[in-house]
Amino acid sequence: MLDRINKAQKLINSACEALGRRIDIMEVCGTHTVSIFRNGIRSILPESLKLLSGPGCPVCVTDQGYIDTVLNLADRNDCIIATYGDMIRVPGKDHSLETKQAKANVKVVLSSEDALQLAKDNPEHTVVFVAVGFETTAPATAVVVREAAAESIDNFCVLSGHKLVVPAMRALLSGKNDNIDAFLCPGHVSVIIGYGAFAEIVEDFNRPCVVAGFEAVQIVDGLAEICRQLSTGKAELTSVYSAVVSEKGNIAAQQIVDECFEPVDGYWRGLGKIERSTLRLNDKYGQFDAFKRFDISETPSEERKDCRCGEVLCGLIDPPVCGLFGQTCTPQEPVGPCMVSSEGACAAWFKYGREKIHKR
Amino acid sequence: MRTTRNDRILLAHGGGGQLMDDLIRHHILPSLKNDALAGLGDSARLNLASSSVCFTTDSYVVKPLFFNGGDIGKLAVCGTVNDLAVAGSKPVALALSLIIEDGFEFEFLDKILTSIGQAARRSNVEVVTGDTKTVEAGAADKIFINTAGIGQTLAGVDLGFEKIAVGDKIVINGTIGDHGMTIISQRADIKFESQLKSDCAALAGLTCELLENTTGIKFMRDPTRGGLAATLNEISRSTGLSIEVRETDIPIKPVVQAAADMLGFDVLTIANEGKFVAIVSPESADECLNISRNHPLGADAQIIGEVVETHDVPLVELETRIGGKRIVQMPYGRELPRIC
Numbered sequence: 121m122l123d124r125i126n127k128a129q130k131l132i133n134s135a136c137e138a139l140g141r142r143i144d145i146m147e148v149c150g151t152h153t154v155s156i157f158r159n160g161i162r163s164i165l166p167e168s169l170k171l172l173s174g175p176g177c178p179v180c181v182t183d184q185g186y187i188d189t190v191l192n193l194a195d196r197n198d199c200i201i202a203t204y205g206d207m208i209r210v211p212g213k214d215h216s217l218e219t220k221q222a223k224a225n226v227k228v229v230l231s232s233e234d235a236l237q238l239a240k241d242n243p244e245h246t247v248v249f250v251a252v253g254f255e256t257t258a259p260a261t262a263v264v265v266r267e268a269a270a271e272s273i274d275n276f277c278v279l280s281g282h283k284l285v286v287p288a289m290r291a292l293l294s295g296k297n298d299n300i301d302a303f304l305c306p307g308h309v310s311v312i313i314g315y316g317a318f319a320e321i322v323e324d325f326n327r328p329c330v331v332a333g334f335e336a337v338q339i340v341d342g343l344a345e346i347c348r349q350l351s352t353g354k355a356e357l358t359s360v361y362s363a364v365v366s367e368k369g370n371i372a373a374q375q376i377v378d379e380c381f382e383p384v385d386g387y388w389r390g391l392g393k394i395e396r397s398t399l400r401l402n403d404k405y406g407q408f409d410a411f412k413r414f415d416i417s418e419t420p421s422e423e424r425k426d427c428r429c430g431e432v433l434c435g436l437i438d439p440p441v442c443g444l445f446g447q448t449c450t451p452q453e454p455v456g457p458c459m460v461s462s463e464g465a466c467a468a469w470f471k472y473g474r475e476k477i478h479k480r
Numbered sequence: 481m482r483t484t485r486n487d488r489i490l491l492a493h494g495g496g497g498q499l500m501d502d503l504i505r506h507h508i509l510p511s512l513k514n515d516a517l518a519g520l521g522d523s524a525r526l527n528l529a530s531s532s533v534c535f536t537t538d539s540y541v542v543k544p545l546f547f548n549g550g551d552i553g554k555l556a557v558c559g560t561v562n563d564l565a566v567a568g569s570k571p572v573a574l575a576l577s578l579i580i581e582d583g584f585e586f587e588f589l590d591k592i593l594t595s596i597g598q599a600a601r602r603s604n605v606e607v608v609t610g611d612t613k614t615v616e617a618g619a620a621d622k623i624f625i626n627t628a629g630i631g632q633t634l635a636g637v638d639l640g641f642e643k644i645a646v647g648d649k650i651v652i653n654g655t656i657g658d659h660g661m662t663i664i665s666q667r668a669d670i671k672f673e674s675q676l677k678s679d680c681a682a683l684a685g686l687t688c689e690l691l692e693n694t695t696g697i698k699f700m701r702d703p704t705r706g707g708l709a710a711t712l713n714e715i716s717r718s719t720g721l722s723i724e725v726r727e728t729d730i731p732i733k734p735v736v737q738a739a740a741d742m743l744g745f746d747v748l749t750i751a752n753e754g755k756f757v758a759i760v761s762p763e764s765a766d767e768c769l770n771i772s773r774n775h776p777l778g779a780d781a782q783i784i785g786e787v788v789e790t791h792d793v794p795l796v797e798l799e800t801r802i803g804g805k806r807i808v809q810m811p812y813g814r815e816l817p818r819i820c
């Protein structure tokens with residue numbers, strides 16, 4: 121393994137030297153962020169190569185308005201909120217779901233199946249499943265929606281905040297941060313959508329997109345491939361994860377998502393409104409759409425001024441630049457979602473980073 | 481077979497009357513047989529040779545009560561024995577308090593008492609005094625145990641943070657994360673759960689052997705809650721020195737690593753119940769390693785790193801498998817309730 125790392129490292133070093141400028145590579149997946157930190161990958165890269173943690177953590181990119189909507193639903197006596205654990209500590213306007221957990225109508229679930237089961241077990245309540253996540257988790261939500269329809273479990277509904285990765289990458293390059301030189305693309309999302317989905321980024325923006333797995337070697341290989349492309353000046357779409365990822369992806373998973381959802385314009389933290397970037401249940405399954413059931417219109421609400429998660433998610437600043445980092449904002453008492461989620465950039469910097477080494 | 485009220489603890493078993501007497505004479509005493517306890521006095525008298533004693537206490541609320549590699553009874557003995565052992569003492573006597581929920585089955589109570597007796601005999605300590613309380617159903621979760629222990633400080637042994645110096649080696653007596661991952665996996669109900677086994681064991685035999693046969697041991701700690709990460713950070717904070725450890729030298733069972741990866745845990749932060757971390761002078765590190773490796777509880781012992789100079793702030797740093805470096809933080813957040 122060390123041989124492979126050394127080889128990749130040499131390639132990266134010589135490419136960076138030849139380019140003679142700062143290179144910004146963005147990973148758009150929280151699992152990559154964590155693995156990069158946990159394996160100390162930044163510490164073996166040349167100074168001029170900068171890794172940016174993009175909008176790849178589902179909890180982090182979720183807009184404040186959505187979170188406030190969930191908090192409002194949690195106040196109703198006729199609802200049970202079923203949510204993944206990471207979501208529960210995200211601060212809303214004046215509190216988080218955690219503070220409402222005592223009221224016992226907020227339940228942490230490990231899977232969408234658990235959420236549906238909760239509905240079956242509590243027929244007198246409406247169970248609202250807080251469905252966040254990217255293309256990797258949307259199929260699991262679709263499966264239970266179909267199941268709920270087939271079994272007529274009417275007290276189940278989904279507040280879908282599912283997001284799509286590619287529109288966010290487009291939004292970044294179209295104005296939020298066009299300094300990004302290349303993307304390290306997530307392996308597991310690619311398994312679902314196929315690496316072909318990133319072709320439009322390469323074609324429309326001329327940026328290398330390289331799909332990599334989550335092990336240290338795979339990430340370093342991916343970075344080496346990006347550096348190779350940058351030094352030749354030709355952006356390509358490559359997968360260094362090819363054993364698992366195909367160009368077209370998992371058709372069955374895509375079909376079930378298409379059957380239940382349609383892409384609509386949606387709000388992202390830091391990135392604002394992005395066209396066709398969010399999945400909403402379509403008319404066929406409209407009765408399970410919590411937005412419709414409770415007549416909620418998704419409106420963006422103000423983010424805290426002092427929390428700079430938005431800029432962090434766009435790769436504009438490193439977390440330690442935020443004045444609250446490590447001071448008033450820590451994993452024990454997070455101010456913003458990037459510190460709450462174990463996949464958030466702020467949490468990773470706090471947990472694994474030696475701020476002074478990495479702060480540039 | 482359905483259990484009846486007769487097979488279960490009743491509130492009255494804690495009431496001080498006939499039922500309580502039955503509980504003590506027919507369930508507790510037979511498992512823990514020893515002279516001091518048999519007298520059933522209000523307190524035990526101990527005749528200690530040394531004037532320096534170590535004294536400690538801990539409560540055990542682990543859920544589930546029975547797990548692969550042990551149960552709450554074994555844990556309650558080993559945990560307290562280990563606290564005495566790493567302080568540089570030879571454990572002598574334990575006090576045992578049981579808080580039992582109304583309705584708890586005798587079948588399980590007897591199993592727990594038997595394993596308390598076994599664990600105590602194995603670590604050469606006696607349970608010399610104790611107490612039993614019962615509480616209404618719902619006021620406790622089946623059974624909680626508190627143990628307190630006394631140990632005699634070994635002659636010439638004086639361990640402490642202040643003795644630790646730059647260049648000292650860090651020794652661990654085996655694989656990390658076994659206990660915590662066993663408990664977590666049993667709760668999370670994951671596939672390969674049966675391959676995981678808690679390392680729950682009393683370390684006094686090994687630590688006494690080490691302390692009696694080497695001179696270079698400066699400090700010891702058992703990395704329980706918070707795992708290796710918490711122990712190393714505590715050492716670094718208390719000494720003001722930094723610590724460097726190598727990922728490739730830290731023993732971890734592949735199945736423990738796999739379970740941790742699957743559930744999103746860092747093995748460095750996972751609890752152990754049969755491990756010590758020893759800080760030893762460079763000259764005696766190999767000797768410590770040899771003694772440990774010849775002991776059944778130290779077969780996988782390793783030198784995992786060194787104490788180094790602090791440049792800025794005291795830090796624990798890990799050299800990763802790929803030769804990178806990252807910080808090992810004091811574990812935070814994600815609390816793991818009732819692991820011990």
Ligand code: SF4
Pocket residue numbers: 426427428429430432439442443444445446449450454455456457458459460466
């Ligand atoms: S450190 Fe905290 S407050 Fe600052 S950007 Fe990150 S999450 Fe927001």
